[in-house]
Amino acid sequence: MNTRTxxxxxxxxxxxxxxxxxxxxxRKVFSEHPYHAASMRMIxxxxxxxxxxxxxxxxxxxxxxxxxxxxxxxxxxxxxxxWFEAVKNSKTAEGFLDYIDNLLxxxxxNPEPLRILALNMSQxxxxxxxxxxxxxxxxxxxxxxxxxxxxxxxxxxxxxxxFVNSFNIMVISFLGASPCxxxxxxxxxxxxxxxxxxxxxxxxxxxxxxKEIINPRASGEKAQKKKAPR
Amino acid sequence: MNTRTxxxxxxxxxxxxxxxxxxxxxRKVFSEHPYHAASMRMIxxxxxxxxxxxxxxxxxxxxxxxxxxxxxxxxxxxxxxxWFEAVKNSKTAEGFLDYIDNLLxxxxxNPEPLRILALNMSQxxxxxxxxxxxxxxxxxxxxxxxxxxxxxxxxxxxxxxxFVNSFNIMVISFLGASPCxxxxxxxxxxxxxxxxxxxxxxxxxxxxxxKEIINPRASGEKAQKKKAPR
DNA sequence: ATGAATTTTTAACGAATGTTAAAAATAATT
DNA sequence: AATTATTTTTAACATTCGTTAAAAATTCAT
Numbered sequence: 001m002n003t004r005t006x007x008x009x010x011x012x013x014x015x016x017x018x019x020x021x022x023x024x025x026x027r028k029v030f031s032e033h034p035y036h037a038a039s040m041r042m043i044x045x046x047x048x049x050x051x052x053x054x055x056x057x058x059x060x061x062x063x064x065x066x067x068x069x070x071x072x073x074x075x076x077x078x079x080x081x082x083w084f085e086a087v088k089n090s091k092t093a094e095g096f097l098d099y100i101d102n103l104l105x106x107x108x109x110n111p112e113p114l115r116i117l118a119l120n121m122s123q124x125x126x127x128x129x130x131x132x133x134x135x136x137x138x139x140x141x142x143x144x145x146x147x148x149x150x151x152x153x154x155x156x157x158x159x160x161x162x163f164v165n166s167f168n169i170m171v172i173s174f175l176g177a178s179p180c181x182x183x184x185x186x187x188x189x190x191x192x193x194x195x196x197x198x199x200x201x202x203x204x205x206x207x208x209x210x211k212e213i214i215n216p217r218a219s220g221e222k223a224q225k226k227k228a229p230r
Numbered sequence: 231m232n233t234r235t236x237x238x239x240x241x242x243x244x245x246x247x248x249x250x251x252x253x254x255x256x257r258k259v260f261s262e263h264p265y266h267a268a269s270m271r272m273i274x275x276x277x278x279x280x281x282x283x284x285x286x287x288x289x290x291x292x293x294x295x296x297x298x299x300x301x302x303x304x305x306x307x308x309x310x311x312x313w314f315e316a317v318k319n320s321k322t323a324e325g326f327l328d329y330i331d332n333l334l335x336x337x338x339x340n341p342e343p344l345r346i347l348a349l350n351m352s353q354x355x356x357x358x359x360x361x362x363x364x365x366x367x368x369x370x371x372x373x374x375x376x377x378x379x380x381x382x383x384x385x386x387x388x389x390x391x392x393f394v395n396s397f398n399i400m401v402i403s404f405l406g407a408s409p410c411x412x413x414x415x416x417x418x419x420x421x422x423x424x425x426x427x428x429x430x431x432x433x434x435x436x437x438x439x440x441k442e443i444i445n446p447r448a449s450g451e452k453a454q455k456k457k458a459p460r
Numbered sequence: 461a462t463g464a465a466t467t468t469t470t471a472a473c474g475a476a477t478g479t480t481a482a483a484a485a486t487a488a489t490t
Numbered sequence: 491a492a493t494t495a496t497t498t499t500t501a502a503c504a505t506t507c508g509t510t511a512a513a514a515a516t517t518c519a520t
Contacts, residue, residue, distance in 0.1 A: 018468090033353075034264045034267065036264070036267035039506080039507065039508085040508060040509085049469095050470080052468085052469075052470085052508095053467080053468060053469075055510080056467075059509095060508075061508065061509090115352070118352040119352045119353070121407050122345070122348040122407040123262075123263075123264075123409075123410075136414070161415070162434055165411070165414065165415065166400065166435050169400065169411065170396065172403075173400075173403055177352040179353075180353075183367050184366070184367040185395065200392070201395075204392055204396075204439060205392075205393070205435060205436065209434060209438070245496075245497065248498090269478085279499095280499050280500080281478090282478095282481095283497080283498060285479065290479075
């Protein structure tokens with residue numbers, strides 16, 4: 001009876017179903033409360049399950065959270081690859097807005113990831129206090145490299161990284177903290193109105209910078225290609 | 231002995247000193263942990279005081295936090311008035327960078343406010359769950375109006391609000407979540423290096439938009455005044 | 461259908477949370 | 491100096507937290 005290794009092997013049948021239910025519930029709870037405020041009992045209730053069952057599938061709360069962070073990072077990298085690929089032959093402005101649309105679609109189908117990022121990104125000083133926290137820098141790092149690899153950029157490398165970081169941080173705030181940001185403007189976080197606002201705000205703020213790093217010193221005038229495959 | 235109204239009047243002598251110590255300690259703790267994770271005992275320890283003493287000065291944790299949020303909002307509004315006033319006769323780019331410098335100085339002397347904002351801005355859905363949360367929309371609203379009042383802007387009103395909101399949200403992320411953002415770039419949050427990065431990133435990303443709302447459709451070329459007093 | 465293996469629930473633990481009441485210590489007043 | 495008022499500490503409370511161990515229920519193989 002002392003099978004408390006907390007790692008049911010991979011060939012089992014019924015358990016993977018409830019495991020997935022638990023993970024899905026945990027993502028929901030972790031997307032609504034910062035790590036410390038999200039409790040195992042909340043997750044259990046959200047999964048329709050008694051809370052100690054979670055410890056049957058995950059050794060502890062920290063590893064559950066970290067596993068979710070890992071998943072989120074993977075999903076986000078994979079999606080970004082697709083989105084970059086989809087706009088490689090577009091003009092700058094057009095491609096940028098298409099990229100944003102893909103991002104917004106993703107967030108509409110799957111709102112948890114950016115919320116979890118936004119909720120736990122601000123923990124001050126004590127970097128390793130939050131499990132999985134160490135993956136966030138790596139995530140942004142990867143997206144940076146992906147962008148640099150997929151899109152033909154002529155600007156100085158520091159400017160490129162500056163742009164990518166700023167853009168992603170803004171996206172995390174706009175979409176990860178949408179209830180607050182939307183309410184500031186008298187909108188509803190899930191509304192079409194807010195979605196349109198985010199799209200045009202990202203375009204208005206970041207398009208000049210994007211043009212600059214794609215074609216330095218000529219950003220005022222011409223329409224430019226966004227990509228020439230490396 | 232049942233003086234448990236928890237509001238020592240305003241003429242008392244020694245109490246206001248420890249009250250201020252407690253508030254200062256609370257700001258520190260609330261700037262390091264999100265509301266729910268910050269505990270009365272942490273605050274007591276940071277103040278060098280037994281934790282129930284906090285309840286002698288504040289009826290409960292929620293009102294302590296809300297009082298701090300109110301203070302922060304006031305300080306931020308007051309500071310913004312000064313900063314706008316200081317750049318009213320500057321050229322756009324110059325004035326904008328001076329404004330950013332003032333903002334960075336403020337944050338260096340007084341890092342807690344933006345951290346507290348960043349830490350608690352992302353709480354999902356349940357708006358009124360976090361005490362003082364209701365002030366955040368009001369804060370951004372006020373800064374918006376201040377900006378519109380102090381700086382002569384010609385762009386459409388929606389674009390102006392879009393700019394102001396985006397800028398402030400970015401500032402909250404850059405400075406309020408600085409440990410994470412800095413570490414992503416291999417910097418230290420409190421370093422001169424990071425400070426310089428923030429300044430040039432804000433300039434690079436937001437200067438085009440600022441020029442556009444100050445002088446629409448001519449943003450590529452001329453140097454413009456940032457202000458003509460109303 | 462019986463017995464073994466797996467999955468789920470129940471009960472309980474030690475620790476930490478916010479808050480309260482009373483005792484102790486300090487400061488102020490007379 | 492004695493008494494009162496104010497400030498601070500001590501002790502304790504009801505909850506909630508994450509986790510564990512054992513019992514119960516379910517599923518699976520034979």
